[in-house]
Amino acid sequence: MKKVGLTYDLKTSYQGKSNDPKDANAEFDHPITIDIIARAIESQGYQVDKIGNVSNLLEKINKLDVDMVLNLSEGLSGRNRESQVPVLLELAGIPFVGGDALTLGLTLDKIMAKKIFIAEGIPTPKFFQVQSADELINRNHFKFPAIVKPRFEGSSKGLSESSRVKNHQELRSQVEYIVDAYKQPALVEEFISGQEFTVGVVGNDPPCVLPIVQVQIDGKLQLNDMFYTFARIDSDRLEYVCPAPISKKLQDRITELTLKTYRAVECLDFGRVDFRVDRRGNPYVLEINPLPSLSIEDVFMLTAKRMNITFEEMIGRIIKSAFIRYNLN
Template sequence: MSKTKKVAILYGGRSVEHGVSVNSARNIFEYINKDLFEPLPIGISKTGQWFLTSGVTKDIEQGKALGLILDAQRPGFTLLSSGDRIKVDIIFPVLHGTDGEDGSIQGLIKAMDIPMVGTGVLGSSMSMNKIVAKRLLKEAGIPVTNFVTFHYTEKDKISFKSISEKIGVPFMVKSASLGSSVGVSKVKDEETFKTAVDEAFRYDDYMIAEEFVVGREIECAILGNHPPQASYPGEVVINSKYEFYTFDAKYVDPDAVKIELPAKLEPAEAERIRELSVKAYEALSCEDFSRVDLFLTQDGKIYINEINTIPGFTNSSMYPMMWKERGIGFTDLISRLLELAQERYDRSKRIERDFNSALKF
């Protein structure tokens, strides 16, 4: 890539994971190879306004207000104060959760016809929705835990008894399309069940109840396309004061978890985890990079928990740590992701968008 590549780093967004996005983008802005790329931080406020910021900051609205140029012949952004056009060569979305990781931003960028890092519309939307993802993984023969699903219109009919008979107690209740353990609860009885259902529907119209798995929390980083590569797995060892991997355990409490890199696994276990992670990545049409979260039980069973198509890049995030353990540092990893995005965009130009026929219009 030439030294003139301008990279728009999208961060913030209208999501409960807004703060996590800011922290991830801050690291990408800091570690991107500035000899090769010129980073342009573009923050999206919690109300959905876009701003060009001088650096990655939580005070997004202090930046310069932007408009989007939805013209595939000359796409980009415009400063609302002056009308000046800002052209970018590639976009790196670092948006977690709703309106960032679910295919919506990916569709907008595709319409602008600008190269973009990460999974496109199809893979993003399928992976973000835990219900759709689990159904597709199950159809592909990839092991997932037992689950049941509900829409908000069924809220008053959801029964603790019927769910517990199907998947046992305790079980997990989750919003269908969120990450970072937001809208997630562990249910042990009727009282915790009602609170969990209210919490799940607070953030989504769909909820999923999943079988609780007693096992090790394993993660695997995937990088590349056709074929993708899997890192060696890592393990998240959670402090016993937490009953599961909560938001606070992930991002707030520095003593909540211990990271094992590489995870202490038998060679056959590690290889099976890597193999299943790649299969899940391909089954959900992921591109460029993702982090696969898995469970490993004491009797050796492996279950795919979920896939994160825009994994965190914070100081405590497993995705960059797993590649660092393999010898790929933060800066080189960012460069590789930008190269993958450009290569994929260039390949996409072979696809015809016009069809000559006898149709008159």
């Protein structure tokens, strides 16, 4: 029986600091989520070794007896945090599911990812970076509204109702907040008013694009100025609609851009691309997640249900893609 190691960060093992923002551990998993994923892997005919986080991996790396690692670890801080587990596994010659250290670092840093999108002709909202609010003094020609995000975070960290800014004063105070609370540059992006979609992908050669999911907030699909904030994730105001009730033309365009983005950053085995579509129907790629959450209530798994695939089968498909890719099947 093949053995699959599991690497992850638990919410419960994160030692918070007193000046942490309240969403500091948003990206980490609940122990229950990890147990459910471990059982799903077992149901697909593998044995599971729960390795834990990057420090646990470092301690055990020379003694590990696994054929493959399913890496769900987000790491603690900095833009290379998601790359730490893959780079150690690569060094030790242990095969792993998902993109490598370069893909994970590149996509966690939203500005680096956007530079790749532009080079590949993938539409993405116009943007600039600010390291401190004082740099804004020379920026008088920017179009409002804009959205201010941390440069390298996920799980909607740093996003609240005040992230959408309508004038210079609001922009300045939000940039100050991001730089100060998240200790990193702020990404200022043109706000795309309209609809929002997120699209999962599984496999390689060729990757399979999953049914398109549309984000609904307060019962509305035309989100206009509404967006996905940290506070909304845990509320029942946000829902996922799948399949998205959109024209064939928009479906085809989103599918094409999803594949192009997945390939541009060299995602492997699975991933998820986030889009906004403006009022005229033009899609923009916001980001790609090469480590989308696999928890049962998350959007990736919701699509599995729509495809009549069980949660367990979807986990099996992702792991199998990696075994095939390494010729270990």
